[in-house]
Amino acid sequence: MMSYNKQRILVVAGEASGDLHGSFLIRAVKRLMPQVGFYGVGGPKMREAGCEIVADISEMAVVGLTEVLTRLPKIYGVMRRLEASIEREKPLCAVLIDYPDFNLRFAKTVKQKKIKVFYYISPQIWAWRAKRIEVIKKYVDKMVLILPFEESIYHSQGIDATFVGHPLLEEIPLPISPDRARRALGIDTNKKTVALLPGSRASEVARHLPLCLAATEKMKGCNDIQFLLALAEGIGEDQVSEELKRYKTKVYLYRNSVYNILAAADVAVVASGTATLEAALMNTPMVIIYRMSWLSYLLGRLFVRLRNIGLVNIIAGKEIVPELIQKRANPVTLANLVTQLLHDRERREEMKGNLQKIREKLGQPGASQRAAMLLCQLINEVR
DSSP: OOOOBTTEEEEEEOSHHHHHHHHHHHHHHHHHOTTOEEEEEEOHHHHHTTEEEEEEGGGTOOOSHHHHHHHHHHHHHHHHHHHHHHHHHOBSEEEEESOHHHHHHHHHHHHHTTOEEEEESOOOTTTSOTTHHHHHHHHOSEEEESSTTHHHHHHTTTOOEEEOOOTHHHHSOOOOOHHHHHHHHTSOSSSEEEEEEOOSSHHHHHHHHHHHHHHHHHSTTGGGEEEEEEEOTTOOHHHHHHHHTTOOSOEEEEESOHHHHHHHOSEEEEESSHHHHHHHHTTOOEEEEEOOOHHHHHHHHHHOOOSOOSHHHHHHTSOSSOEEEGGGOOHHHHHHHHHHHHTOHHHHHHHHHHHHHHHHHTOOSOHHHHHHHHHHHHHHHHO
């Protein structure tokens, strides 16, 4: 029987959003159990929260089948390091955050070592690969959910799962006025403003930034519009600067200012993912875009069961913001949609009303604290 290290918890977050949510969870647990330490896979935010990072999310964050195949050696290397750490550290339990292709496989290893598995942020089994719920039932001790409709799915299968609300509700500040946000960013307070959020991974930026920049040149009256580009953690300025040089449009580049950028914008162009929820919670009208390799796209069409891919539309149960996916994500179509929104105040206000309802559906602030309390309960059971 394994002798547990009663002071250490293993945490695995494979991408930027998991790093953010993991950092809030770690801080919340430390407030309840100051003596507990954390180590595992994460990024700068988890490191700042006090987690010892043994592998960085930059080694892990991939999208689509073709990109996964090129990164498999590194990903398996991280898996081996974590397996070795279990023997060395003997953690009290493992906290697995989202990143299901890696974490569900790793959950099996953890469970075989008689270590409790706490899974924070469910795989999207309601969208595709529904049979993963059998793996979860077998290897996960506690599933903690951030989307309201997921709880009934797990309960119907007899799985211990709890909806705690969405952590973005505590991470995102209340929206400020566009004028105030524009002054904070040092830009013109009177010009129409478009935010560009091309993604949090290098591969996403490589696919989406040229699309966004080409679209800016095709927007009517583009000289009277100011464009703000949000640079995500882990995206090198060199990659972005080289792309900006290829286009005539003036673009203001910011890092660590995404919420001011969204508050300042009349319209945002957002790569599908957590950023669409961030824009929704900032009440910013948007157009969702996404491009991937054609192989990944065709496989997705075969297996994904949803009509929409944007989280805001999925939560709303209908398309409340436009989505441009794959070949529809082209400069002309994107430019036309953004231009229409910029000049149609009534449509923007209607969209804002629908986005406000998204906030209401995501529960109350305090998700990280509620998740931390559930984790502490699990820890006490092991002790």
